[in-house]
Amino acid sequence: VALMGQVERAAAGAGVPLEAYLELARGALENVAAVGPAAALTGPVARGDDATLARHLAALDVTEREAYEAMVAQARRLLATAVTPAMYQREKVAGVAGVVVVDRIARLRKELDAARARGESVGLVPTMGYLHDGHAALIRQARAECDVVVVTDFVNPLQFGEPADLESYPRDLDHDAAVATGAGADFLFAPSVDEMYPERVQTTVRVAGVSEGLEGVSRPGHFDGVATVVAKLFAVAGPCRAYFGEKDFQQLAVVRRVVADLSLPVDVVGCATVREPDGLAMSSRNVRLSPDERRAATVLHRALAAGAAALEAGERDPSVIAAVMAAAIACEPLARLDYAEAVDANDLSVPDRLSGDVRLLVAARVGTTRLIDNMGVTI
Numbered sequence: 001v002a003l004m005g006q007v008e009r010a011a012a013g014a015g016v017p018l019e020a021y022l023e024l025a026r027g028a029l030e031n032v033a034a035v036g037p038a039a040a041l042t043g044p045v046a047r048g049d050d051a052t053l054a055r056h057l058a059a060l061d062v063t064e065r066e067a068y069e070a071m072v073a074q075a076r077r078l079l080a081t082a083v084t085p086a087m088y089q090r091e092k093v094a095g096v097a098g099v100v101v102v103d104r105i106a107r108l109r110k111e112l113d114a115a116r117a118r119g120e121s122v123g124l125v126p127t128m129g130y131l132h133d134g135h136a137a138l139i140r141q142a143r144a145e146c147d148v149v150v151v152t153d154f155v156n157p158l159q160f161g162e163p164a165d166l167e168s169y170p171r172d173l174d175h176d177a178a179v180a181t182g183a184g185a186d187f188l189f190a191p192s193v194d195e196m197y198p199e200r201v202q203t204t205v206r207v208a209g210v211s212e213g214l215e216g217v218s219r220p221g222h223f224d225g226v227a228t229v230v231a232k233l234f235a236v237a238g239p240c241r242a243y244f245g246e247k248d249f250q251q252l253a254v255v256r257r258v259v260a261d262l263s264l265p266v267d268v269v270g271c272a273t274v275r276e277p278d279g280l281a282m283s284s285r286n287v288r289l290s291p292d293e294r295r296a297a298t299v300l301h302r303a304l305a306a307g308a309a310a311l312e313a314g315e316r317d318p319s320v321i322a323a324v325m326a327a328a329i330a331c332e333p334l335a336r337l338d339y340a341e342a343v344d345a346n347d348l349s350v351p352d353r354l355s356g357d358v359r360l361l362v363a364a365r366v367g368t369t370r371l372i373d374n375m376g377v378t379i
Contacts, residue, residue, distance in 0.1 A: 003029065098181030099151075101173070101188045105196075105236050108189050112148065112238055120147035122240040124266075126233055129153040129190075130170040131179040134274035134282035138243040139183035141271055146241055151180045152233055153190040158201065159225030170287055189236075196232065205231045207261075210253040210348050214361060215372070218338055223254050230255050231262065239265040247273040247281045249359055249374045253348055273373075275301070281373045293367040296334035300362050303328035304375040307342060307360045311377050316354045318342040329364050338363035338370065345376060355379060 007025045011018045102108045112122050123146030125138045135151075142149045153176050160166035173190055180188045204224050211223035234242065244252045252270050259266050274282045279301035280294075289297055303325040310324045318341070325340035343350050345357035361374040 099177050099185050099188045101177060101190055103189075103191050103195065105191065108150070108187065108236060109238070111187060112150070112240075115148045116239065122146060122237060123149045124233070124237045124240045124242045125149065125151045125185070126230060126242065126244070127151060127153060128155045128169065128284070129176050130172060130284040130287070131176045132282045132284060132286075134245055134247065136179055136183040137274045138245060138271050139180060139185050141269070142241065142243050143184035145269075148187070149185045150187040150189055150237060150240075151176075151185045153188055154196060154229070154233075156196075156225055156229040157193060158197075158228055159222050161219055161221060168288075170284055196229070201228070204228050205258060207254050207257045210250065210257055213343075213348060213350075214339060214341060215250050215363070218363060223251070226251055227254055227258050231258055231264075234259070234264050234266050241267045241269055243269045243271055245273060246270050246376075247283065247373065249361060250348060279305075281371075283371065285369055285371060288369045289366060293334055293369065296332050297366045297369075297371055299329055299332035299335050299366075300364060300371055300373040303340065303362050304360050304373060307340075308375055308377050311342075311354065311358065311360075311379055316379075318350050318354055321354065321360065325360065325362055329362065332366075334366055336365045338365065 003025055007022070008018060100111075102111070115122060123142030125135070125142050127135050127138075131151075131153075139149060139151060153173065155166070155169050155171060157166055160169075176190075177188055205227035206224050207227050211227070216223055234240075242255070244255060246252060252268070256268050258264070259268055276282060278298050280286065280298050281301070286294070286297070306328045307321045307325040310321055315321060315324075321342035322340045325342075326337055329335050329337045329340065340360075340362045341350065342354055342358060342360050344354075345359040348359070356378065358377045358379060359374055360377065361372070363370065363372045365371075
């Protein structure tokens, strides 16, 4: 009676004849009678069908957190009933089915060494978690190009100058597992701070040149922390292709310098910035913006567009281009400029006259949230 009541409600809600559900209901009852309630569950979570679940997650808009949270909650409720040794290993579905969550360096090394021994390539996507569609794009590219894909999820304390900024950085491992699964990752490496830095850090990787201007001025020591944790992640992962977004363009340059100078067996892949429809670069920090600040934050992209338009109109003086971008930022009352620069894209230097590959970069505080963005222009 209870089952038929649910069937009737489902049919009415879907707007289809009740008869269309009767065969399904009969099969469900027969399955329960034959194998018991837990084993009779037939959805992708219960039967361990990672590929189907990944497609379901991928069909959701990752910017709509309510949809992800609902699906993750449903998966976890099902797992509480359906997980048996014959169906799934609990470790396999930590957080949400599909991605293997690993929190130990030794375990990740073992998995990746085994993959390479099988002749498989490894793709690494380093992140600080709170994944959004920009991260998902990196994961999807890694998935298309590599046999095994690892997403790292570690909020690195070495790259935060202000303790309050570190403390307020958003974290949500279940959400990250859902995004990683939907984009096709195999492993989510989410170590603790003690796992990554079991003792006081005495070895620091410092990159001169490309790390010294722009963010290096505004955030002293930041790139030392970035270079150190990236070098450690590369040491843990071993030979791989590593995927980084161009939104953090200076960081990408620092990482490339680390790999080149230390002869690391890593191929660094830069991926285009993913933007919201109104041009705002996707960032984990965007969740801190109030509705008014969120609207104001688009001024960064408008400033870059103004700089690019000046370049296309024939202006070649980097100081003039910087002034154009700064003026655009100044027009937004909620934004406070940190820097605006036009540089050589290859080494981030400021030439006397712009030519070739140029990178426009801006940073500003919108309310209390500091945002960065950049744009490439070839002239």
